[in-house]
Amino acid sequence: MRAKFIEEKTVKALMYLSTAIVALAVVSILWTILSKGWGAMSWDMISKLPGGGFYIGKEGGFLNAIVGSLYIVGTSAVLGLLVSIPVVFYLNVYLRKSSRLGYAARLACDVLFGIPSIVYGAFGFALMIYFGMRASLGGGIVVVTLLIIPIFIRSMDEAARDFPREILDTAYSLGATRLQTIRVVLRQIAPGIATATLLSIGRAIGDAAGVMFTAGYTDSIPTSLSQPAATLPLAVFFQMTSPIKEVQNRAYAAAMVLTLIILVLSIGGRLIMNRFSKNKLS
Amino acid sequence: MIFRPDHKFTHGAETSKMQIEGLNVHIAGQHILKEVNLIIPDKRITCVIGPSGCGKSTLLRSMNRLIDSVEGAHIEGKILIGEVNLIDSGEHLTELRRRIGLVSQKPCPLPMSIFENVAYGCQIHGIRNRRKLKMVVRHYLEAVGLWDEVCERLNAPATSLSLGQQQRLCLARSLAVEPQFILADEATSALDPIASRNVEELFVKLKNDYSIIMVTHTLRQARRIADYVVFMYLGELVEAGLASEVFDNPQHELTKKYLSGAFS
Amino acid sequence: MKSLCIFKDRAAGGVMFFLTIASILVVGAMAVGLVVKSMPLLESRPLSELLFSSEWKPLRGEFGFFPFLAGTLWVTGIAIVLALPVSLLTAIYLVEYARRRVKSYVFPMLDILAGLPSVIYGVWGVLLIVPLAGYTLLTGGIVLGVMILPLLVSLLVEIFSAVPSSLRDASASLGATQWQSIKKVVLRKTSPGILAAVVLAISRALGETIAVLMVCGNLPEVPHSMMEAGYPLPALIANNYGEMLSLPLYEAALMFAALILFVVILLFNVTSRVILYRVEKKFAL
Structure with missing residues (x-):
């Protein structure tokens, strides 16, 4: 009979251990990146373009990557919202709960969410070759938009599903058409849209495999959609593999910038969620 | 008199008297139960009545400390079973x-077959012998009058039973670990009248061997089966005593009003 | 006035219907595109040779994918073996035992872990794990294992929370210890969901590219132990695509690699999602 108490205690100890491992992983990653990055960080890094001889350790920064990432992420976030808000609205207002189309669309989104970005990248690049395009800002934007649309739809849909039907009925009873309820619905799921946007931006800014072929890499800031664009994750990746110490240091600095952006996004998302769902934790 | 098959979990004499002294329960800062003192008599049906929100369910959930799983719940006082205090019983x-034992409001079969549901408790307490388990399962299914209905499909999932059958199955499951007390939280409120009557009759039969504490919303049910009645209001125990005395000659003004249907 | 409103309502409905259909069609378009692109290779070699030959010599026109398949299986296997017990125990702890305060620390941590980009995990792996275990499959597995932790934990937490508390109460009132209730009731009730979560995590691990590419060593040979270097499929694509495309069949070969990933992950995803939907439905009484 004692056995079950011993088992209970053992399992509980293992649970503490596992949770500690999770915490340790977070702390160790953040510590590694931030401490390495802090040592390599300087104002030049984030304010200057790569100068001559940059890749053999001469001066310059990775402003090109920062700006390139912002271009790609900003544009795809806007495009993503434009596509996904109508889809979510359609799924939740126009379609019935038991609709087959709704089921198929949700399944498709979940599946698209699971497809790795390298496949998006390869597929996108193959299309671009087919149309005779070269790696460019425009190509990167298209692929990243495709990549984040499922995230947008999934997380907004989740927020919209909890949407109280009575509000819709009230709007209908006032003579509103389905389309006219969009303002009510949007206001109601605004926190959901905000968290979805932060999530998508986080995914978009961190993605390397998708933009690797499609956006390419360059030392300058692109001035049109057809020019290639550098991105932060690729700046980390390419410079990390360099044998020269100074160049590696830049990789660490870029990694720190990327990590800080992600931290801000995820803390921001948490705050929004806590604010709007006080009693929910998960 | 219900025959008990020879599997004994406990050694020595067990008392089936429960004594509650100065019980206070706070949940998230709210004082839910206030200084409750109560003795649960041996082998009788005690009905706890009162308007909703009066703390009946909390009282019941304190008696087996399921209240612990409520976030922010704090409990003090004594719930004595024999010499042991339930409140600081630790590993016991x-x-x-x-x-x-507990029979909840909605029947709650575990995600297993009918057989396993009844055998579950015994297995938890270390009885592995297949033959013995079979005997126990049959015995308690018979005790709740379910055996004839399910003996052909003991391996079917418990959820395939009707609600009334499920509730009796849950009762059999509780009985199979040989409790002395049975807590029933509005155990018939989710059932149709016939199933409800079946369960009620079962309780009357069971009181020969068990002390039954029952929370009920329907006064008529309490009148039908209660030996003792406890009336609660806003977390306080207002009146307790023999059913005949409380129903026919309530001492407290609130009890009178409640029994006459002035509020519910 | 009113008829205009109704017309707008219909028109918007049409546009939204089109967008919804389009998002479903993307899946199909991808499948078709990848198949068409890898057709030249599929036509010239039998499928069995492509999948099971270990000779990868593009210059001589030999395309055996087995080293990459083996590499992918190794890192994914190691990752799951490491991550599953940790995430199961963590999820159980968070749902069944942890106080609100603990949760309010652990959940944001999981958020951060889930949000960190692949390349950051790669840098962490190179700086911290490679010095211990070298550029090997084991390192890849460890990094990948940490990467899928947040996904697994959050899926499992969702699944466990969906189990009605009345079941736990029923089990506890029979005198079961908390762990006994979890083991015999909660885990049992959720086993299809757990399986689906694992499959989903596997498919996530299969497609991870940059982090694995940075720590695995990238040697196109069949590995024999986890202390050797390996070359998972996504790394193959990332490392070589865009170069040497003039080589005959090389592009088709890389597209075939993407196709393999796509098909496997598609199958895994559809199965596990369908199971998860069912589980959700069953609990939402």
Whole structure:
């Protein structure tokens, strides 16, 4: 009979251990990146373009990557919202709960969410070759938009599903058409849209495999959609593999910038969620 | 008199008297139960009545410490079973819980077959012998009058039964670990009238061997089966005593009003 | 006035219907595109040779994918073996035992872990794990294992929370210890969901590219132990695509690699999602 108490205690100890491992992983990653990055960080890094001889350790920064990432992420976030808000609205207002189309669309989104970005990248690049395009800002934007649309739809849909039907009925009873309820619905799921946007931006800014072929890499800031664009994750990746110490240091600095952006996004998302769902934790 | 098959969990004499002294329960800062003192008589049906929100369910959930799983719940006072205080029982808690069966409002079969549902408790307490388990299962299914209905499909999932059958199955499951107390939280409120009457009759039969504490919303049910009645209001125990006395000659003004249907 | 409103309502409905259909069609378009692109290779070699030959010599026109398949299986296997017990125990702890305060620390941590980009995990792996275990499959597995932790934990937490508390109460009132209730009731009730979560995590691990590419060593040979270097499929694509495309069949070969990933992950995803939907439905009484 004692056995079950011993088992209970053992399992509980293992649970503490596992949770500690999770915490340790977070702390160790953040510590590694931030401490390495802090040592390599300087104002030049984030304010200057790569100068001559940059890749053999001469001066310059990775402003090109920062700006390139912002271009790609900003544009795809806007495009993503434009596509996904109508889809979510359609799924939740126009379609019935038991609709087959709704089921198929949700399944498709979940599946698209699971497809790795390298496949998006390869597929996108193959299309671009087919149309005779070269790696460019425009190509990167298209692929990243495709990549984040499922995230947008999934997380907004989740927020919209909890949407109280009575509000819709009230709007209908006032003579509103389905389309006219969009303002009510949007206001109601605004926190959901905000968290979805932060999530998508986080995914978009961190993605390397998708933009690797499609956006390419360059030392300058692109001035049109057809020019290639550098991105932060690729700046980390390419410079990390360099044998020269100074160049590696830049990789660490870029990694720190990327990590800080992600931290801000995820803390921001948490705050929004806590604010709007006080009693929910998960 | 219900025959008990020869599997004994406990050694020595067990008392089936429960004594509650100065019980206070706070949940998230709210004072839910206030200084409750109560003695649960041996082998009788005690009905707890009162308007909703009066703390009946909390009282019941304190008696087997399921209140612990409520976030922010704090409990003080004494709930004595024999010499042991349930409130600070430490490792004995699971053993004490075995001695206090629970039948919940909605029947709640575990995600297993009918057989396993009844055998589950015994397995938890270390009985592995297949033959013995079969005997126990049959015995308690018979005790709740379910055996004839399910003996052909013991391996079917418990959820395939009707609600009334499920509730009796849950009762059999509780009985199979040989409790002395049975806590019933509005155990018939989710059932149709016939199933409800079946369960009620079962309780009357069971009181020969068990002390039954029952929370009920329907006064008529309490009148039908209660030996003792406890009336609660806003977390306080207002009146307790023999059913005949409380129903026919209530001492307290609130009890009178409640029984006459002035509020519910 | 009113008829205009109704017309707008219909028109918007049409546009939204089109967008919804389009998002479903993307899946199909991808499948078709990848198949068409890898057709030249599929036509010239039998499928069995492509999948099971270990000779990868593009210059001589030999395309055996087995080293990459083996590499992918190794890192994914190691990752799951490491991550599953940790995430199961963590999820159980968070749902069944942890106080609100603990949760309010652990959940944001999981958020951060889930949000960190692949390349950051790669840098962490190179700086911290490679010095211990070298550029090997084991390192890849460890990094990948940490990467899928947040996904697994959050899926499992969702699944466990969906189990009605009345079941736990029923089990506890029979005198079961908390762990006994979890083992015999909660885990049992959720086993299809757990399986689906694992499959989903596997498919996530299969497609991870940059982090694995940075720590695995990238040697196109069949590995024999986890202390050797390996070359998972996504790394193959990332490392070589865009170069040497003039080589006959090389592009088709890389597209075939993407196709393999796509098909496997598609199958895994559809199965596990369908199971998860069912589980959700069953609990939402």
